Amino acid sequence: MNSKQKALIIGAGPAGLTAAYKLLKDTDIHPIIIEKESFVGGISRTSIHNGNRIDIGGHRFFSKSSEIMDLWQNIMPLQGAPSKDDKQLNREIPLNDGGPDPEKEERVLLIRSRVSRILYLRKFFDYPISLKFQTLMNLGFLNTFKAGLGYIWSSCFKRQENSLEDFMINRFGISLYRMFFMDYTEKVWGKHPKEISADWGAQRIKGLSLSKAIISMLTKPFHKKVLRQKKLETSLIETFAYPKKGPGQLWETMSEEIKNMGGELILDSQVVKVCIENDKIKSVIVNSNGTEKKIDADYFISTMPICDLINAFDCQVPKNVLDTALNLPYRDFITVGLLLNKLKLKNTTNLKTISDIIPDCWLYIQEPDVKLGRIQIFNNWSPYMVRDPENTVWIGLEYFCNEGDELWNMSDQDFINFAIEELVKIQVIEETNILDSVRIKVSKAYPAYFGSYENFDDVKAYLNTIENLYCIGRNGQHRYNNMDHSMLTAIEAVKSISAGNKTKDKIWSVNTETEYHETNLNKKERN
Known part of the structure; x- marks a missing residue:
């Protein structure tokens, strides 16, 4: 092993674990993963509270990349499928029968049907917004007229897309934008959409528009219940895979596979210094429970926040790069279970669920009189997320904040009480029905696209001058990627290392071109 080349990977989230897995599968390079937390998976982990499981932020296992779909299924096989009767939604799949390896039998991907709606004006609207009859009834004649007129105007007179506000108005019209996007976006990011770069829309909802939502609604009866819905926008997919016991189960299984193949995983350890010489990283200093250790490697793959990475460099960083990196904005996250x-x-739908609860995986809370952003109903993600899915409902309340602000600094119990008051206010629950609660905080959950981000190209250019450094993943690239995009950056990094490429353009280009996956990863599927 000592004669092998080594790659030190900072972070055991989806990107870091994928990099280690691919290095072991496709190269002779020995991976060493350093993770500051006591768990793997990053924000894609699964937390457990009194036997009930929490998915931090909600993670659908869906990708337009066949390589990613195949990788997931190599780690966990698919089991079950939606019923042919569309009214039977996400029914419980029978527990294993105590076969030769019950633990292994539990490690499967379920196929789930996705339902998400918007709660606005104390009424349900489709997500993404549609113009079917119920939507028009909920909006009323005047709002419907304004929405139609605004959409026609935006279709004829396109704005120059200097901000996220311009991006959304061009696709939905000013009235629908003000009703369904403006306040909610400010709730999520803490900034008005006109202060946020259009890059956010280009990456997260690049192909979505009112016209595409309507076309999807009209063609819905002809959609196949399959995972590889390559022609659909991600926001419009109807079926996704999901680990039986939450997303963390897949990453825990992958980390075990990495160790079984000879990779190293060191938890509760943090990189505190990056030693650079002649534009190459020579080693890092890792703090483990107060003890510092120097680790040498040939390649360094980083998923840590760029502000923390550059702050750990022991060399002279150009002032403009340092200022931009240290001030990159993030949005932090709080979940209440x-x-x-x-x-x-x-x-009131015609969809039947366990205990006949509402069928939604997510509810987007557009109500402007509460700070609550979304509600997850874990029973509908997988009944195995809930200790007693027949008799209880386990939900996650999602709040977006800034570390150190009023919400972040509340005590756990004060915040839980605050969240309960908001739920009662918008008529989602009765306080007397609460059995248990927990609060979880996540810092730097979402890289943001305002402030010093406008100068991010300078930071990227500087990082690319460090020959053996490969920045991947959501925080590693300061890009609000989906889970599959983060994994694709890891795959591209391993390909680059294996081929001895000096340039890193392909790593940074993941999720920047609409048809990236079609043109670069799925040629064999087309042939």
Whole structure:
């Protein structure tokens, strides 16, 4: 092993674990993963509270990349499928029968049907917004007229896209933008959309528009219930895979596979110094429980926040690069888990679920009189997320904040009480139905696209001058990527290392071109 080349990987989230896995599968390079937390998966982990599981932020296992879909299924096989009867939604798949390896039988990907709606004006709207009859009834004649007129105007007179506001108005019209996007975006990012770069829309909702949502609605009866829905925008997919016991289960399984193949995983350890000489990293200093250790390697793959990475460099960093990096903005995240006897919201759809709760995976809370952003209903992600799915409802309340602000600094119990008051206010629950609660905080959950981000190209150019450094993943590239995009940056990094490429353009180009996956990763599927 000592004669092998080594790659030190900072971070055991989806990108870092994928890099280690691919190095072991495709090269002779020995990976060493350094993770500051006591768990793997990053924000894609699964937290457990009194037997009930929490998915931090919600993670659908879906990708337009066949390579990613195949990788997931190599780690966990698919089991089950949606019923042919569309009304039977996400019914419980029978527990394993105690076969030769019950633990292995638990490690499967379920196929799930996705339902998400918007709660606005105390009424349900489709997500993404559609113009079907119920939507028009909920909006009323005047709002519907304004929405139609605004959309026609935006279709005829396109704005120059200098901000996220311009981006959204061009695709939905000014009235729908003001009703369904403006306040919610400010709730999520803490900034008005006119202060946020259009890059956010280009990466997260690049192909979505009102016209595409309507076309999807009209063609819905002809959509196949398959995972590889390559022609659909991600926001419009109807089916996704999901680990039986939450996303963290897949990353825990992958980390075990990495160790079984000879890779190293060191938890509870943080990189505190990066030693650079002649535009190459020679080693890093790692702090493990107060003890510092020097680790040498040939390649360094980083998923840590860029502000922390550059701050750890022991060399002279250009002032403009340092100032930009240290001031890169992030949005932080708080989840409150609530266990309930029942929801106040009634299932008025024709979709049948366990205990006939509402069928949604997510509810987007557009109500401007609360700070709550989204509600996850974990029973609908997987019944195995809930200790007693037949008799209880386990939900996650999602709040977006800044580390150190009023919400972040509240005590756990004060914040839980605050969240409960908001849920009661918008008529989602009755306080008497609460059985248990927990609060979880996540810092630097979402890289943001305002402030010093406008000078980010200078930071990227500087990082690319360090020959053996490869920045991947959401925080490693300061890019609000989906899970599969983060994994693709890791795959491209391993390909670059294996081929001895000096340039890193392909790593940074993941999720910057609409048809990236079609043109670069799925040629064999087309042939």
